[in-house]
Amino acid sequence: MSPFTDHPDQGNPEEPGHEQPHGLTAAELRDLVRQHGDRYQPILAVLRDQPWRELMTSRELLDALESQGLDWSERTLRLYLAEMAEAGFIERHGRRGFRLAPAGAEVARELTVSRRLGAILYRMEETMCQVGVDLERGTGLVSVNAYVIPRRLLLPLVDDLEAVFRAGLAVGSRVLFAAPGEDILGRPVPDDCIGLGTMCSLTIAGMLMRQGVPSHPLFGGLLAIQDGKPSHFLEMIRYDATSLSPNEVFIRANLTSVAKAATLGSGAITASFREIPAPALPRLQETAAALDAAGFRGLLHIGRPGQPVLNIPVHEGRVGVILATGLNPLASLWEKDHRIDSRPMVGPAPYDQLISLDRFRDRAATLTA
Secondary structure (H helix, E strand, O other), X not given: OOOOOOOHHHOOOOOOOOOOOOOOXXXXXXXXXXXXXXXXXXXXXXXXXXXXXXXXXXXXHHHXXXXXXXXXXXXXXXXXXXXXXXXXXXXXXXXXOEEXXXXXXXXXXXXXXXXXXXXXXXXXXXXXXXXXXXXXXXXXXXXXXXXEEEHHHHHHHXXXXXXXXXXXXXXOOEEEEEOOOOEEOOEEOOOOEXXXXXXXXXXXXXXXXHOOOOOEEEEEEEXXXXXXXXXXXXXXXXXXXXXXXXXXXXHHOOOXXXXXXXXXXXXXXXXEEEEEEHHHHHHHHHXXXXXXXXXXXXXXXXXXXXXXXXXXXXXXXXXXXXXXXXXXXXXXXXXXOOOOOOOOEEEEEEHHHOEXXXXXXXXXXXXXX
C-alpha cells in the first residue's frame, strides 16, 4: 500500500512505539512536496514557525492550522502526519508529538521563505492586540522573550541583567524565571539550565494601544547609545521585508555592545522604531509619564510631529517613537558567551507570574548554594 493513500488502517501516528521512517534525500522530499503541497506545506510551515518548541502534538498542530483558515478534521491531519513521518519530513515521538526531521527542516526552510517574508510584522501586530497590563493591579498579559540558559552562567547573569535594567535598556522591571525541572512557555527546562524570560517591546505597544495610542512598527535597529542616551541608528532592517527577527540578526552577528552601554553609558543596543498618529501625541506623553512613575522602563525616545527622530525621517502627520527590546538582556549575555541559545521562544505570560530582580537574585543564590 502506498504511504500516500488516505486509508483508515494506516494507524495512529501518535501511538508509542511506532517505527521511525526511512530517510529520503532532500531532492526526493521536494518532489513529494510538489505532488502533495496542499497537504504538506501548511504543516511544514507550522512546525518551521515554532523552532523553540521541542514537540507539537496533533491537537496543537490542528489549532495552528485552524488559525490559518484550514478546516481539517483530526482524522485527516493524522493521515497527513502519518504520510509525512513515513516519508521522513517529520519525526514522531509517541503521544508527545512531532517535530521536523533534519531533512524536512531544510525543505521547510526553502519552501516557506516567501510566506515568512514580512510574517514577523503580522505576528507582532497580532501579539500587540492580545497583550495589555494594568500596572496598578499588576494584572494582564505580557509578551515575553524566553530562553534557556546554562545553569553555570546564573550568578554572572544576575549582575549583567540588573545592569541592563538599571540603565533602562530593557522593558519593565520584572523577569519570568523557571528553575531546572520546571517549564517556561511550555518548554521543559533541563537540569543543567534555567529558564529566563524578559518582556518585549510589544508589551509597551499593547499598553499604548489600550490607552488610545496606536503604533505601527517600521524596523528593528541597532541603536547607538552615548552618555546613556540614544544617539543615532547604526543599522536597520524593516519588519515587512525580512523573514528573520532583525534584533536576533544583530545579536548573532556580534554587532551589539549592550553590556558596555549599560555599564559605561556608550554602546550599541537593539531597538524598535515605530510611528504613531500625531493627534495621539498628548496621550502618548501622558502614558509615558505614567509608565515612568511606575518604574516601567523601555520607552527610550519620543519625537515631534513630522520631524526626524535622531537620524531617521518620519512621515508627515506621524510621530517617531523608539522602544528598547526585550532581547537586550540576552544580547549582553551573548556578548560574553556565544554558546547561549540566541533563538528565543516568544509567547504571552501573565504579568503577575513575573518576579522582581531582587527575587530573581534570591532564587539564583538558592539554586547555586
